[in-house]
Amino acid sequence: MVDSGDHRHFDMLLRDIYGGAYDAPGLSGDVIASSFGLAARHPEQPRGLADMVKSLSVTARPWLADDYDIWIDRISVSESPYRCVLIFCNNSGADIILGVLPFAMEFLRHGSKVIMDSEILFYDLS
Incomplete structure (x- = not known):
């Protein structure tokens, strides 16, 4: 190709x-x-x-350490190389809905277990 x-x-x-x-x-x-x-x-x-x-x-990469091909192979596999993923997130609604949840769903789609941890205090109550 x-x-x-x-x-x-x-x-x-x-x-x-x-x-x-x-x-x-x-x-x-x-x-x-x-x-x-x-x-x-x-x-x-x-x-x-x-x-x-x-x-x-x-075709030719001039730097000494070259892990690009290994990295591409690792992220392009259909199953996840991670068994369990721990995600620490802020309690802001937009951050969770637009960023953290899609990120976590991608790991779930590849078969990983996902643990999400959020802050206890609500800073957005002003």
């Missing part, structure tokens, strides 16, 4: 999502996009899964 993809198609999509230019430091959209490997925009060309895989595959 990597051989059949073209990274420039997906890089154009990244440029579209993130706005394409950073005006404050004076960087144009082409400069930002070229950091992802894009030199020109071709909106008529379709973007596919092979293009995304090609864009995300990095």
Whole structure:
């Protein structure tokens, strides 16, 4: 799939999502996009899964310690590597509903046991 993809198609999509230019430091959209490997925009060309895989595959990484592949393999498994997860959270309603519960549900979906612990005091009663 990597051989059949073209990274420039997906890089154009990244440029579209993130706005394409950073005006404050004076960087144009082409400069930002070229950091992802894009030199020109071709909106008529379709973007596919092979293009995304090609864009995300990095062949040579120059740093000494490289655990990227191990990390990707670990988070992409269908079952969770964790048997039990303990989550400490604030008692704020929005934090729990929008952040902690979806986070806990993802662990539950992968078969982990989840323990949620919250503060006893209610600071939001003013």
